[in-house]
Amino acid sequence: MSHRNGALSAARRRGDLEALAAGEAVDVLVVGGGITGAGVALDAASRGLSVALLERRDLAHGTSRYSSKLVHGGLRYLAQGDVALAWESARERAILMGTTAPHLVRPLPILMPLTASVSRRAASTVAAGMRVGDTMRALARTSRTQLPRPRRAGAEEAWRFVPGLRRDDLRGALIGWDGQLEDDARLVVAVARTAAAHGARIVTYAAVTEVGRGEVAARDELTGEALVVRPRHVVNATGVWASGLAPGVKLRPSRGSHVLVPAERLGDPRGGLTVPVPGERNRYVFALPRPDGLVLVGLTDEPVDGEPVDEPQPEPAEEAFLLETISTVLQTPLTSDDVVGRFAGLRPLPAAEGASADLSRRHAIVEDPPTGMLTVVGGKLTTYRRMAQDVVDRIAARDGVGAGPAVTHRLALVGARGRQPAAGAPPRLERRYGGEAPDVVALADGRDEPLAPGVPASAAELRFAVERELALTVEDLLDRRTRLGLVPEWRAAAEPAAREALQAGVRAAT
Numbered sequence: 430m431s432h433r434n435g436a437l438s439a440a441r442r443r444g445d446l447e448a449l450a451a452g453e454a455v456d457v458l459v460v461g462g463g464i465t466g467a468g469v470a471l472d473a474a475s476r477g478l479s480v481a482l483l484e485r486r487d488l489a490h491g492t493s494r495y496s497s498k499l500v501h502g503g504l505r506y507l508a509q510g511d512v513a514l515a516w517e518s519a520r521e522r523a524i525l526m527g528t529t530a531p532h533l534v535r536p537l538p539i540l541m542p543l544t545a546s547v548s549r550r551a552a553s554t555v556a557a558g559m560r561v562g563d564t565m566r567a568l569a570r571t572s573r574t575q576l577p578r579p580r581r582a583g584a585e586e587a588w589r590f591v592p593g594l595r596r597d598d599l600r601g602a603l604i605g606w607d608g609q610l611e612d613d614a615r616l617v618v619a620v621a622r623t624a625a626a627h628g629a630r631i632v633t634y635a636a637v638t639e640v641g642r643g644e645v646a647a648r649d650e651l652t653g654e655a656l657v658v659r660p661r662h663v664v665n666a667t668g669v670w671a672s673g674l675a676p677g678v679k680l681r682p683s684r685g686s687h688v689l690v691p692a693e694r695l696g697d698p699r700g701g702l703t704v705p706v707p708g709e710r711n712r713y714v715f716a717l718p719r720p721d722g723l724v725l726v727g728l729t730d731e732p733v734d735g736e737p738v739d740e741p742q743p744e745p746a747e748e749a750f751l752l753e754t755i756s757t758v759l760q761t762p763l764t765s766d767d768v769v770g771r772f773a774g775l776r777p778l779p780a781a782e783g784a785s786a787d788l789s790r791r792h793a794i795v796e797d798p799p800t801g802m803l804t805v806v807g808g809k810l811t812t813y814r815r816m817a818q819d820v821v822d823r824i825a826a827r828d829g830v831g832a833g834p835a836v837t838h839r840l841a842l843v844g845a846r847g848r849q850p851a852a853g854a855p856p857r858l859e860r861r862y863g864g865e866a867p868d869v870v871a872l873a874d875g876r877d878e879p880l881a882p883g884v885p886a887s888a889a890e891l892r893f894a895v896e897r898e899l900a901l902t903v904e905d906l907l908d909r910r911t912r913l914g915l916v917p918e919w920r921a922a923a924e925p926a927a928r929e930a931l932q933a934g935v936r937a938a939t
């Protein structure tokens with residue numbers, strides 16, 4: 430296949446679907462277009478296998494767009510004594526920041542304010558953990574320029590980072606550095622397009638309905654037509670929906686909720702906050718400034734019963750908990766009136782104590798004996814590449830599979846710029862599109878005009894999403910290719926432009 434930049438469009442989707450429906454054999458069929466499925470598709474395709482990925486809705490429609498958007502070095506795992514997992518995170522962070530997606534990950538300072546409620550002993554334990562994390566950073570070869578050494582700052586410096594911090598009892602802050610993703614959904618799209626550049630057929634709005642040995646039934650969700658795909662190996666990467674295709678995998682999802690507040694409510698911070706939850710050990714609420722002028726406040730952990738829903742919503746009690754906890758360190762407390770957007774995601778947790786592995790933090794690969802399908806669940810956005818490599822290693826070890834060695838640790842994703850930043854592109858587009866920013870600018874005759882005042886996206890981005898990033902619906906454009914849908918006011922302002930971009934795409938194709 431000749432699409433070197435991995436451009437995905439409605440026309441390419443149609444061609445891919447027709448080839449599969451016509452009975453083309455594929456080595457690996459991946460079910461699910463979140464970060465895990467996209468990662469498996471890329472790993473397999475870049476090792477020379479023929480690959481198709483079927484996603485029942487859009488790329489990043491599931492949990493992968495509702496994360497906290499951190500590429501983290503696993504400090505929390507260190508606190509829990511899981512050094513191996515922390516090391517895996519630190520290593521994958523180094524690969525993402527250094528090679529695969531440097532355009533999408535930036536360093537973020539995160540402060541733990543030292544107020545009267547944080548004892549000196551607790552502060553020195555956290556500081557010691559940060560030092561171990563820094564050693565892992567060095568061993569993983571992330572440079573000090575990318576992630577500076579953690580340190581203690583005085584109160585004045587802490588206020589310079591976060592002017593909204595309360596002033597009465599602040600004696601300073603511990604500052605650590607981690608990676609922050611520009612946008613989790615953009616990472617998924619970049620991985621999927623890179624897989625497409627290696628020949629993978631990426632088909633959205635195609636639901637898998639049944640998996641048999643060597644035969645998988647699916648449905649085109651746009652036309653309702655049924656089709657049968659003939660893969661040699663199947664990978665189930667459907668996250669919290671995994672047991673729908675693999676009944677032996679029992680999950681009990683947990684909801685993690687976030688709210689968005691205007692950055693000015695915390696004094697336009699240059700760094701994030703991590704704040705201990707009063708009365709609990711080792712539990713924190715964070716506030717992370719984002720380049721779109723908002724601060725993300727998270728995170729809750731609420732068990733959810735029954736079938737996982739597609740668009741989970743935060744409960745009012747979760748919102749109140751997040752606002753109250755973060756307000757313990759702020760000069761002016763946040764209230765629900767400050768909240769401009771909210772979202773929740775579901776973690777795939779094992780249904781019962783003592784299940785095969787702690788799926789919340791580690792990934793697990795489970796084989797379904799009758800069909801040979803491999804289900805992969807758990808893990809993190811940060812570790813998607815390693816998960817994918819482990820799955821494809823399992824396939825490569827089977828008889829008759831001619832897969833080459835894994836190469837994704839040195840494979841730049843679509844848009845990862847080389848040593849030179851793209852000349853002349855606006856910084857916002859540089860951050861989101863990396864080396865492809867000039868292509869977006871070219872669609873806008875050199876301008877980067879917002880769709881409406883204060884709405885952080887342009888008509889050129891919508892057009893680019895239709896032409897190259899497989900946006901097929903208004904929701905794809907507003908909720909995944911841009912993230913305007915997170916703020917209802919932005920969504921309403923951008924909807925007519927999204928409709929127009931889709932119609933222009935249809936006109937151009939006919």
Ligand SMILES: Cc1cc2nc3c(=O)[nH]c(=O)nc-3n(C[C@H](O)[C@H](O)[C@H](O)COP(=O)(O)OP(=O)(O)OC[C@H]3O[C@@H](n4cnc5c(N)ncnc54)[C@H](O)[C@@H]3O)c2cc1C
Nearest residue numbers: 461463464465485491492493497498499637668685810811
């Ligand atoms: C609240 C929260 C915050 C998080 N924060 C972070 C963080 O800051 N950093 C980090 O590294 N990790 C974080 N994580 C973890 C990370 O988000 C997840 O591990 C990851 O997104 C899971 O991706 P996935 O591809 O396995 O699942 P999903 O993204 O859910 O993808 C599964 C896909 O399968 C599709 N699908 C389902 N059934 C079918 C079918 N029958 N046919 C075809 N397609 C189907 C779904 O539509 C979906 O798109 C967080 C998780 C949560 C819940």
